[in-house]
Amino acid sequence: MLELGKAACFFLCLASVYQAAIHAFFVPGARWEERMLFSCLHLGWAAYICFMSGFVFTLPLRGNPDRGQRLTATLPVRLFFWSSGCIAVLFFNSWYLTDLGQQAAPFISSRTLQSF
Numbered sequence: 001m002l003e004l005g006k007a008a009c010f011f012l013c014l015a016s017v018y019q020a021a022i023h024a025f026f027v028p029g030a031r032w033e034e035r036m037l038f039s040c041l042h043l044g045w046a047a048y049i050c051f052m053s054g055f056v057f058t059l060p061l062r063g064n065p066d067r068g069q070r071l072t073a074t075l076p077v078r079l080f081f082w083s084s085g086c087i088a089v090l091f092f093n094s095w096y097l098t099d100l101g102q103q104a105a106p107f108i109s110s111r112t113l114q115s116f
Helices: 002-025 032-057 075-107 110-115
Strands: none
Touching (some): 002 075
């Protein structure tokens, strides 16, 4: 029964991290400030779910092989740390490239675009 609980918690953790990534990048028509606010809120929610899943992974039961493991060494917490780092790097790269594209927009003519 514990293994089913671990699997359910891990899939809930995956879904919450996926939702945070979607709201960080794929919100059409939103400014970067709004996207950053909502992605931070979703990352906070994903952190809560991942850390609670980590507690399930470290339950002190006799049949649990991971019972002596640190919380930060559990699979859901590691997944959260890696994914939040990747989401942050990709978000700031997209922010930089969007700003760079807006600055270069006056120099791009329709004739240049037609050649592509």
